[in-house]
Amino acid sequence: MKYVAYVDVQLKQSILDPQGEAVRSALVQMGYGGVQKVRIGKRIRVDLEAANEAECRRIMDEICSQILANPTMETYEYEIKEESGK
Amino acid sequence: MKFGVIVFPGSNCDRDCRNAIEAVGFDAEFIWHRDTSVAGYDCLVLPGGYSYGDYLRPGAIARFSPVMDSVVEYARDGRPVIGICNGFQILLEAGLLPGAMQRNVGTRFICDRVRVRIESTRTPFTSGCREGDVLTLPIAHADGNYYADPQTLAELEERGQVVFRYCNELGDATPEANPNGSLNNIAGVSNEAGNVVGMMPHPERACEAILGGTDGRRIFESVAEWVRGGVRVGQDG
Numbered sequence: 001m002k003y004v005a006y007v008d009v010q011l012k013q014s015i016l017d018p019q020g021e022a023v024r025s026a027l028v029q030m031g032y033g034g035v036q037k038v039r040i041g042k043r044i045r046v047d048l049e050a051a052n053e054a055e056c057r058r059i060m061d062e063i064c065s066q067i068l069a070n071p072t073m074e075t076y077e078y079e080i081k082e083e084s085g086k
Numbered sequence: 087m088k089f090g091v092i093v094f095p096g097s098n099c100d101r102d103c104r105n106a107i108e109a110v111g112f113d114a115e116f117i118w119h120r121d122t123s124v125a126g127y128d129c130l131v132l133p134g135g136y137s138y139g140d141y142l143r144p145g146a147i148a149r150f151s152p153v154m155d156s157v158v159e160y161a162r163d164g165r166p167v168i169g170i171c172n173g174f175q176i177l178l179e180a181g182l183l184p185g186a187m188q189r190n191v192g193t194r195f196i197c198d199r200v201r202v203r204i205e206s207t208r209t210p211f212t213s214g215c216r217e218g219d220v221l222t223l224p225i226a227h228a229d230g231n232y233y234a235d236p237q238t239l240a241e242l243e244e245r246g247q248v249v250f251r252y253c254n255e256l257g258d259a260t261p262e263a264n265p266n267g268s269l270n271n272i273a274g275v276s277n278e279a280g281n282v283v284g285m286m287p288h289p290e291r292a293c294e295a296i297l298g299g300t301d302g303r304r305i306f307e308s309v310a311e312w313v314r315g316g317v318r319v320g321q322d323g
Contacts, residue, residue, distance in 0.1 A: 015233065018193045018267070067150070070143055070179065072186035073233055 002083040003048055003056045009069045009076045010041035044068055047083075056080055087310045089114040090127035092157070092173075094148045098135035099170065099290060106290035107131075110306045119151040128313045129166045129210070130157060132173025134226070134288060144187060144229050145175035154180055166210040166309050167282045171227055174274070174284030183275055183284045184242060185234035191267025195228040199298070200265055202250040202273045202287055203257050209249055209280045214308035220257050221250075221301040223287035225265060230286040232268035232275075239269055250274035250285055 011017050017039050024038040046063065050056035060078055069076040089107050093100045093116045100116060107114040114131075117124060124130060137148035148154075154176075161167045161182055169177035177183045190196060204212050204219040215221075234242060242248055250273040254263040259271040266286075274285030289302030 014235075015188065016191070016267070018189045018191050018231070022193050067142070067146055070146070070186050072178075072235070073188065 001050060001052060001056070003050060003053070004081045004083055005046045005048065005056070005060050005078050006081075007044040007046065007060070007064060007068055007076055007078040008041060009044065009064075009074050011039060012073055012075055015073050041074075053080065053082070087112040087128050087313055088126065089129050089131055089306075090117045090124055091115070091131045091133055092117045092119060092153055093133075094119045094135070094137035094151060094176075096136040096138055096140075097133050097172070099133040099172075099288065100135070102288075103131050103133045103170070103290045106293035106302065107306055109293050110303050110310075112306065112310055117153060119148070119153045122152050122156055124153065124156045124160050129168070129309050130160060132157075132167070132169040132176050133290070134171030134173060137172055137176060140172075140229075143175075143179070144172055145177075145179035148172075148176045149180040158182065161277070161282045164279060164281050166312065168211055168305070168309070169282075169284040170288055170290065171225075171230075171286055174286055175229065177282060177284045182282050183277055184238050184247075185232055185275065187229045188231040188233050188267075189229050190227070190231050190265075193228075195226075196230070196265050197224075197226045198265060199224050200273075200287060201253050201255060201257075201263065202285075203253040203259060205248045205251050206246045206276065206280070208246065209276045209283050210309040210312035211283045211305050212249055212308055213312045215304055218257060220253060220255075221287075221289075221304065222292070222299055223289055223302055224291045225287050227266070227286055230266040230268065232272040232286075234269065242275060243270065245278060247276050247278065247280075248272055248274075249276050249283055250287070
């Protein structure tokens with residue numbers, strides 16, 4: 001089966017995000033005074049083949065914990081879609 | 087005394103390291119990241135640069151280079167391994183050193199000359215220094231903001247694994263002397279055994295007076311002396 005996984009990687013809440021903070025401060029300067037917090041993460045698309053959804057999730061857990069996210073400072077979650085047709 | 091300098095795609099301080107090591111009076115050879123043997127070297131150096139373009143996170147992809155299995159084994163044998171700048175980031179990603187690197191506070195790339203205080207002399211790379219010695223070394227990085235969770239940080243401090251701390255001219259680790267927001271002004275750490283060291287400053291850029299300083303020589307001289315003495319980690323001396 002063909003699957004598409006969308007991975008969302010975010011810094012842990014306990015970690016300062018200098019990039020997010022710079023963007024927040026720019027937004028406030030632009031007049032968006034209501035913006036209280038900006039956090040910059042990553043969204044990663046992975047196309048993969050796996051026997052079934054369970055295997056797909058097993059592979060994605062490995063990929064995410066080994067390389068896509070650094071567990072020291074990041075968390076991840078992902079959603080999987082089965083690719084139909086071509 | 088032969089150093090092996092590991093070259094990843096995107097390393098850019100590999101030649102600086104070799105030149106500096108030779109200028110200090112030792113031999114150095116390159117090890118391509120696809121090589122799987124690190125036999126015959128007295129010390130391994132993971133140089134600075136932008137391995138794999140810093141894609142994903144600095145060091146995240148390089149840690150899976152074929153050579154890294156041998157580096158891990160070499161480190162587990164208690165032999166000396168040093169990661170400088172991006173090399174430090176690779177050692178962190180590989181789990182050979184605790185913690186992680188974040189973007190600098192202020193988000194800017196910093197190219198400067200800083201002072202660091204020697205916090206531990208039990209590593210091969212600082213064995214020729216005295217605690218409290220202050221070295222002046224260049225830094226050049228965007229992601230040098232050292233982070234470890236509170237428990238790891240406490241353990242690092244307790245076990246004497248902090249090797250270098252950013253400090254001022256008096257040797258005080260003040261907030262003003264911290265260029266990038268690193269926790270506890272940390273500029274370099276070691277593993278628990280002490281044989282693996284990572285540092286953000288570039289000792290290889292401070293080995294010849296004509297380049298503005300020679301404090302970096304002490305890192306390479308220390309490890310050479312350590313190797314000559316046949317001292318293994320865990321022993322006194």
